[in-house]
Amino acid sequence: MKKSIALIAALAALALPLSAQAHRAWLAPTSTSLSGAEAWVGFDAGMSNGVFIPDHAAMNLGGLVxxxxxxxxxQAENMNRARYRSTFDLHLTQQGTYRVANVMGGVMVSYTQGGEQKRWRGTEAEMAAAIPADATDVVATRSNSRIETFVTLGATSTHALAPTNEGIELVPVTHPNALATGEAATFKFLRDGQPLANQEVTIARGGSRYRDAPEEMTVTTDADGAFTVTWSDAGMYWINTSVRTAAEGGRMASNAQYNGALEVLP
Known part of the structure; x- marks a missing residue:
């Protein structure tokens, strides 16, 4: 089957989903397709063992856009951070599709100064001034994480879905709020605006707490960064991919990750 199926706090949160997939980051809406002149949608956000199950830690929403x-x-309204999940509401007043994303990034640096091992976290623009001139054994890693979902009031639209060309992004070929069981959907992954080719993508259906085994599959993007999924069941799905690259040719090492939530309707 063809490919079917405050900054330091933000950086600390970013490290969690990148750590060997120990916990999965997700941002899930109460509804994805609504009608009327206006509407409200609630959101839960957290890191957990099973997707969409708040059982580990609340998400830092410092990068919410x-x-x-x-x-x-x-702007989000009624924001709250509890022990296991963060929550907020969104008032939909425009017809069309909204992109709701928690975007985090920066640089983490380790170095030696005077025989002592030290660490620094901040933005890439701040790094040159922050690292001492006498530092040795400098190792810098750029990190970027996008955790997002999409909601639509009325008819779907695509203006909000335009890529920013920073980090890993999902570019819908099939609209993310027009997914149905038995129908094929195609998406593309970009990294810094370029196709993310030959990349493994994990897709898991929520609600695993009440099933004997999790429903999860892995697909691989093609040369254009595209992949196609045919949805066998309705539900909320988690989509993840991540890339780690070593320092090379004057470029620092980097970690990038994408976590998305998509609803498939019957």
């Missing part, structure tokens, strides 16, 4: 159908940025 909500893009409205017209491309403007809108």
């Amino acid at each position: 909500i893009t409205a159908p017209d491309g403007t940025t809108v």
Whole structure:
């Protein structure tokens, strides 16, 4: 079958989903397709053993960016961080599709100064001034994480889905709020605006707490970064891919990850 089926706090949260997939990061809406002149949607966000099950840690939402159908940025309301999950509401006032993303990134540096091992975290722009001139054994790693979902009021639209060309991004060929069981859906992954080719993608259906075995599959992107999935069951699905690259040719090492939530309707 063809490929079917505050910054330091943010960086600390970013390290969790990148650590050997120990816990899975997710941002899930209460609804993805709504009707009417306006509507409200609630969101849960956390890191957990099973997707969409708040059993490990709440997500830091310091990088939350909500893009409205017209491309403007809108604010979340009623934000709260509990022990196992963070929550917020979004008031939908425009017709079309909203992109709701928690985007985190920065640079983590380890170095030696005066025989003592030290660490620093911050932005790439701050790094040159922050690392002492007499530092040795400098190892820098750039990190980027995008955790997102999509919701639509009325008819779907695509303006908010345009890539930013930073980190790993999902570019829908099939609209993310037009998914149904038995139908094939195609998406593309980009990294810094370029196709993420030959990349493994994990897809898992939520609700595993009430099943004997988790429903999970792995697909691989083609040369254009594209992959196709035919949905066998309705539900909320978690999509993940991540890339680690070593320092090479003057470029620092990097970690990048994508975690998405998509709803498939009957």
